[in-house]
Amino acid sequence: xxxxxxxxxxxxxxxxxxxxxxxxxxxxxxxxxxxxxxxxxxxxxxxxxxxxxxxxxxxxxxxxxxxxxxxxxxxxxxxxxxxxxxxxxxxxxxxxxxxxxxxxxxxxxxxx
Amino acid sequence: xxxxxxxxxxxxxxxxxxxxxxxxxxxxxxxxxxxxxxxxxxxxxxxxxxxxxxxxxxxxxxxxxxxxxxxxxxxxxxxxxxxxxxxxxxxxxxxxxxxxxxxxxxxxxxxxxxx
Numbered sequence: 646x647x648x649x650x651x652x653x654x655x656x657x658x659x660x661x662x663x664x665x666x667x668x669x670x671x672x673x674x675x676x677x678x679x680x681x682x683x684x685x686x687x688x689x690x691x692x693x694x695x696x697x698x699x700x701x702x703x704x705x706x707x708x709x710x711x712x713x714x715x716x717x718x719x720x721x722x723x724x725x726x727x728x729x730x731x732x733x734x735x736x737x738x739x740x741x742x743x744x745x746x747x748x749x750x751x752x753x754x755x756x757x
Numbered sequence: 758x759x760x761x762x763x764x765x766x767x768x769x770x771x772x773x774x775x776x777x778x779x780x781x782x783x784x785x786x787x788x789x790x791x792x793x794x795x796x797x798x799x800x801x802x803x804x805x806x807x808x809x810x811x812x813x814x815x816x817x818x819x820x821x822x823x824x825x826x827x828x829x830x831x832x833x834x835x836x837x838x839x840x841x842x843x844x845x846x847x848x849x850x851x852x853x854x855x856x857x858x859x860x861x862x863x864x865x866x867x868x869x870x871x872x
Contacts, residue, residue, distance in 0.1 A: 687862035739857050744789045748800040
């Protein structure tokens with residue numbers, strides 16, 4: 646079955662380290678998104694992509710970057726992890742003919 | 758970009774009663790309004806959505822209403838059951854009005870179903 650998967654599911658890292666979170670979807674969707682979820686804030690958009698080699702900043706993009714070298718993957722990189730980036734990260738995708746966003750299972754990141 | 762406000766933050770109802778969660782939005786160009794349910798430790802899952810060309814949509818015990826003039830939309834759950842206990846999020850398109858772009862979410866409503 647087509648799906649969207651995230652890895653790792655849990656990650657502990659230290660302040661200042663570079664971290665990359667993976668997102669892979671098999672629906673052949675063009676639009677992919679990264680959100681972070683924090684208590685009291687709901688989900689907030691970090692970055693998004695409309696297709697290969699396209700990336701755009703969202704609401705809370707500082708300290709994060711993404712790249713899109715193929716349709717299936719949108720990795721999220723924290724260049725120098727900070728404690729404020731401790732959060733749960735969700736990847737999502739949507740087809741160009743629809744509106745519905747489908748979410749991955751999430752990655753819980755702790756920056757110590 | 759769009760801004761969404763959601764109320765209440767916590768809602769406790771007796772099993773079998775109805776629950777209503779309300780959201781307001783700021784951008785009159787927004788035309789897609791989904792509702793997501795999130796159980797503890799799980800991913801958000803779409804339960805119902807509505808587009809701006811209709812005022813109400815129903816799916817069994819769940820309904821969503823939209824008032825474009827007042828710029829608010831509401832989730833209605835009837836005959837609540839224990840499995841309805843979760844956090845519910847409303848959302849709207851963050852930038853362009855449509856749902857194929859990024860979403861902005863309300864802060865969530867923790868729905869508690871009392872036995």
